Amino acid sequence: MAATASGRQAWRQLVRTSCRGPATTTPSTYSRLAFRRLASSTTQASPRRAATQSSSPSPSSFLRQQPLAQRSSYSSGSQGKSTPPRNSNNQVKFWPFLIIIACGSGGYMLLVNRRIEMPPTTTKPPSPAFSPTDVTVLFVLGGPGAGKGTQCARLVRDYHFTHLSAGDLLRAEQDRPGSQYGQLIRDCIKDGAIVPMEVTVALLENAMRETITTSKNKKFLIDGFPRKMDQALKFEEVVCPAKLVLFYDCPEAEMEKRLLERGKTSGRADDNADSIRKRFRTFVETSMPVVDHYESEDRVVKVDATSTPDGVYADTQTKLKKVLGDKF
Ligand SMILES: Nc1ncnc2c1ncn2[C@@H]1O[C@H](COP(=O)(O)OP(=O)(O)O)[C@@H](O)[C@H]1O
Numbered sequence: 001m002a003a004t005a006s007g008r009q010a011w012r013q014l015v016r017t018s019c020r021g022p023a024t025t026t027p028s029t030y031s032r033l034a035f036r037r038l039a040s041s042t043t044q045a046s047p048r049r050a051a052t053q054s055s056s057p058s059p060s061s062f063l064r065q066q067p068l069a070q071r072s073s074y075s076s077g078s079q080g081k082s083t084p085p086r087n088s089n090n091q092v093k094f095w096p097f098l099i100i101i102a103c104g105s106g107g108y109m110l111l112v113n114r115r116i117e118m119p120p121t122t123t124k125p126p127s128p129a130f131s132p133t134d135v136t137v138l139f140v141l142g143g144p145g146a147g148k149g150t151q152c153a154r155l156v157r158d159y160h161f162t163h164l165s166a167g168d169l170l171r172a173e174q175d176r177p178g179s180q181y182g183q184l185i186r187d188c189i190k191d192g193a194i195v196p197m198e199v200t201v202a203l204l205e206n207a208m209r210e211t212i213t214t215s216k217n218k219k220f221l222i223d224g225f226p227r228k229m230d231q232a233l234k235f236e237e238v239v240c241p242a243k244l245v246l247f248y249d250c251p252e253a254e255m256e257k258r259l260l261e262r263g264k265t266s267g268r269a270d271d272n273a274d275s276i277r278k279r280f281r282t283f284v285e286t287s288m289p290v291v292d293h294y295e296s297e298d299r300v301v302k303v304d305a306t307s308t309p310d311g312v313y314a315d316t317q318t319k320l321k322k323v324l325g326d327k328f
Pocket residue numbers: 142143144145146147148149150151258259261262305306307308309310312
């Protein structure tokens with residue numbers, strides 16, 4: 001019997017020490033230490049103060065002090081023969097944790113099951129603002145100075161397109177008083193970088209909407225756009241799928257010559273040798289993949305841009321008629 005009792009006691013002590021404190025601090029040594037500290041305290045805290053402190057603990061200190069009180073009462077009860085109270089809380093204290101774990105697991109399973117039962121949420125992709133059966137969009141691409149603007153002017157004259165140059169729209173936004181994108185656009189243009197697509201796509205959509213409302217014209221040449229894959233995908237997803245891409249192919253040396261010439265009168269911040277070099281790099285690295293993408297979808301009409309403006313235009317007309325018919 002004695003052996004069983006001391007075994008139980010050893011087990012409880014093991015549980016207590018492993019959960020709450022260093023193994024060397026047994027209940028009796030702990031209370032002895034506490035007593036010595038109290039007795040030899042240089043600050044001479046009055047017993048009354050000590051009592052007050054221990055009688056009104058904070059919630060956390062209450063939790064910390066409770067075992068100490070128990071330990072003290074174990075040892076003081078029978079001079080070293082520490083007999084824990086029969087109604088020990090040590091066993092009971094595990095129950096709240098078990099209940100919490102059980103409730104938590106049950107709730108989790110409930111949620112998982114409900115989720116499985118729920119129908120999958122289908123998010124429909126947004127439909128474009130304009131239908132391609134109603135509105136015609138031709139993207140006009142080519143390196144800087146390839147002659148996109150020059151050819152667009154002729155197509156507008158002969159085929160009643162509305163010409164929307166992404167670069168012109170960005171420059172207008174940059175100069176608009178109060179624009180929050182002014183500085184961003186200015187920096188991008190000077191560095192030959194691409195302005196974040198949200199800005200350009202919004203400017204284009206607004207311009208298209210305004211044109212359709214005011215002039216009822218629904219044929220658009222979108223010049224110098226898309227210059228990056230994200231722009232291409234976004235525009236076709238939310239604004240309007242393009243009918244085709246008109247691509248003006250021109251060697252860098254020719255484009256550089258044209259841009260430096262244009263720079264003499266254009267007043268553009270990017271028609272200078274430094275910006276031109278950066279624009280060429282952006283074109284090769286970022287914009288050509290867009291042309292390749294549309295080429296893989298067989299949507300590109302490629303025109304050699306090295307001859308005279310009229311020569312290039314004649315070629316443009318011939319090729320467009322082949323794809324779109326005589327009255328495109
Ligand atoms: N086929 C061409 N031959 C010679 N110069 C051209 C030709 N097409 C355009 N240009 C000139 O080259 C410059 C760039 O043309 P532009 O149409 O503004 O190019 P982009 O719009 O592609 O930047 C302009 O000064 C323009 O007059």
